[in-house]
Amino acid sequence: MLFVSTRGQVGKVSSAHAIKEGLAGDGGLFVPQSFPSLSLEQILSLNTLSYEQCAATILNYFLTDYSPAELAECATAAYSPLKFGKNPAPLCKVGDRTDVLELWHGPTLAFKDIALQILPHLMTKAQNKTGTDTKIVILAATSGDTGKAALEGFADVPGTEIIVFYPEDGVSPVQKLQMVTQQGGNTKVFGIHGNFDDAQRGVKEIFGDTGLAAELKDFGWEFSSANSINWGRLVPQITYYFKSYADAVANGRIEPGEKVIFAVPTGNFGDILAGYYAKKMGLPVKRFICASNSNNVLTDFINTGVYNKLRELNKTVSPSMDILVSSNLERLLFDLTDNNSAQVAEWMTQLNTAGQYKVTSDVAERVRDLFFAAWVDEMETKETIGRVYNDFEYVVDPHTAVAWRAAQKYRLLSSDDSYIIVLSTASPYKFCQTVLEGLGKAEGLDESQPFEAARRLTEETGLPIPHQITEMEHKPVLHNEVIGTGEMAANIKKTLEIPVENS
Numbered sequence: 001m002l003f004v005s006t007r008g009q010v011g012k013v014s015s016a017h018a019i020k021e022g023l024a025g026d027g028g029l030f031v032p033q034s035f036p037s038l039s040l041e042q043i044l045s046l047n048t049l050s051y052e053q054c055a056a057t058i059l060n061y062f063l064t065d066y067s068p069a070e071l072a073e074c075a076t077a078a079y080s081p082l083k084f085g086k087n088p089a090p091l092c093k094v095g096d097r098t099d100v101l102e103l104w105h106g107p108t109l110a111f112k113d114i115a116l117q118i119l120p121h122l123m124t125k126a127q128n129k130t131g132t133d134t135k136i137v138i139l140a141a142t143s144g145d146t147g148k149a150a151l152e153g154f155a156d157v158p159g160t161e162i163i164v165f166y167p168e169d170g171v172s173p174v175q176k177l178q179m180v181t182q183q184g185g186n187t188k189v190f191g192i193h194g195n196f197d198d199a200q201r202g203v204k205e206i207f208g209d210t211g212l213a214a215e216l217k218d219f220g221w222e223f224s225s226a227n228s229i230n231w232g233r234l235v236p237q238i239t240y241y242f243k244s245y246a247d248a249v250a251n252g253r254i255e256p257g258e259k260v261i262f263a264v265p266t267g268n269f270g271d272i273l274a275g276y277y278a279k280k281m282g283l284p285v286k287r288f289i290c291a292s293n294s295n296n297v298l299t300d301f302i303n304t305g306v307y308n309k310l311r312e313l314n315k316t317v318s319p320s321m322d323i324l325v326s327s328n329l330e331r332l333l334f335d336l337t338d339n340n341s342a343q344v345a346e347w348m349t350q351l352n353t354a355g356q357y358k359v360t361s362d363v364a365e366r367v368r369d370l371f372f373a374a375w376v377d378e379m380e381t382k383e384t385i386g387r388v389y390n391d392f393e394y395v396v397d398p399h400t401a402v403a404w405r406a407a408q409k410y411r412l413l414s415s416d417d418s419y420i421i422v423l424s425t426a427s428p429y430k431f432c433q434t435v436l437e438g439l440g441k442a443e444g445l446d447e448s449q450p451f452e453a454a455r456r457l458t459e460e461t462g463l464p465i466p467h468q469i470t471e472m473e474h475k476p477v478l479h480n481e482v483i484g485t486g487e488m489a490a491n492i493k494k495t496l497e498i499p500v501e502n503s
């Protein structure tokens with residue numbers, strides 16, 4: 001299977017090439033030229049496979065220049081019980097017609113581990129396949145969870161260096177601690193004066209800087225990306241949509257072939273897009289609920305067809321969704337315009353120059369048929385954490401709470417009682433303070449006491465503290481540099497020990 005750019009200005013490439021490059025040379029995103037389809041029998045039979053076998057099966061459809069044995073090897077390395085416990089994606093029965101898919105059992109307690117534990121394996125194999133002997137520099141801009149998950153995935157992977165930029169005041173104390181205590185001889189973390197979009201823009205500019213790329217190449221380095229714009233990040237996420245459906249049937253929650261709804265807490269639009277691709281491949285999905293916090297650009301887009309990034313970025317209690325430009329939406333638009341790259345390129349130019357674009361009424365209608373959008377404010381988020389716990393004795397993190405609440409809004413407005421799977425994207429222990437506030441148990445605690453908060457959360461709820469949190473308490477801070485967005489390139493060179501020229 002070959003891959004094309006959403007902006008149509010580069011030739012078709014193999015999956016290894018797409019994964020190695022990250023972003024296409026014309027600024028677009030790589031997408032598969034066509035999509036495989038699975039029959040209902042094939043989907044239901046996934047239930048008999050382990051998660052890693054299931055992942056290898058899905059990857060096989062798309063990464064056809066990797067052998068099945070290589071993909072099985074990647075999946076086994078990524079999803080071992082040592083890293084994810086016995087099931088990387090358990091589907092938990094919570095409400096009457098609403099279940100929760102827990103995607104946070106990996107090393108960093110966020111769903112991004114599912115993609116970022118396997119990406120380094122796919123990437124180092126891609127390096128061999130494309131016949132290059134340069135080393136890979138991974139650059140990542142993070143609003144919290146990507147950074148740590150990428151660091152953990154790439155740490156000490158031979159032939160790679162990973163450099164992460166996070167907005168200094170835009171991540172939770174636990175997220176920040178997770179990053180600044182990162183070990184591994186090939187890891188580097190910088191705080192950025194600015195917000196997530198500043199960090200992401202900085203990284204995108206560096207990717208587009210051909211002079212810098214040439215300079216790095218002279219020293220044996222090549223850039224790649226671990227952000228969800230990389231196809232190798234997206235494709236592993238398709239797996240759990242299929243697997244959870246097969247599990248729901250096996251658990252007797254739905255009839256075979258019954259259409260379900262997925263509620264997805266959405267930021268960069270990667271997770272929910274993987275679900276859309278699963279539907280395109282034959283998964284019986286009625287709709288997707290696109291859940292946002294008060295950074296509700298996507299809610300407005302889905303409801304009006306106008307994407308407008310000209311607004312303030314709010315800091316919220318669900319920081320991994322504090323995003324104004326959801327990069328992966330570009331892939332959806334490419335698909336919904338029947339691969340009209342010229343049209344997509346025009347909209348993306350408008351977004352850059354005018355800060356907004358309006359899709360055709362045909363595309364807007366297709367978007368509304370596929371997605372229901374709702375946003376949830378800070379009060380509602382905390383209230384939902386409390387209510388889900390009181391009603392079901394189940395603890396959700398703020399991101400999951402946003403999706404749960406959006407699903408409730410859908411039920412109210414639609415009177416649709418279809419079975420809903422709420423994607424749970426982070427462990428409550430990553431956001432203890434907010435969770436305790438939601439439970440009404442935060443007296444005397446604040447954001448600066450994450451470990452006290454974790455101990456109180458386990459006392460109150462009985463949910464065990466993950467070992468990743470306990471271990472962090474005594475780890476030394478190894479990364480404490482905070483830089484301006486204009487200093488990113490220079491610091492990359494410094495990290496790679498490339499001399500900064502005086503011209």
Ligand SMILES: *Cc1c(COP(=O)(O)O)cnc(C)c1O
Pocket residue numbers: 110111112145146228265266267268269270271272320321399425426
């Ligand atoms: C990244 C993240 C999201 C958003 O996922 P996207 O693929 O960027 O839409 C939601 N919740 C958590 C906890 C995350 O880390």
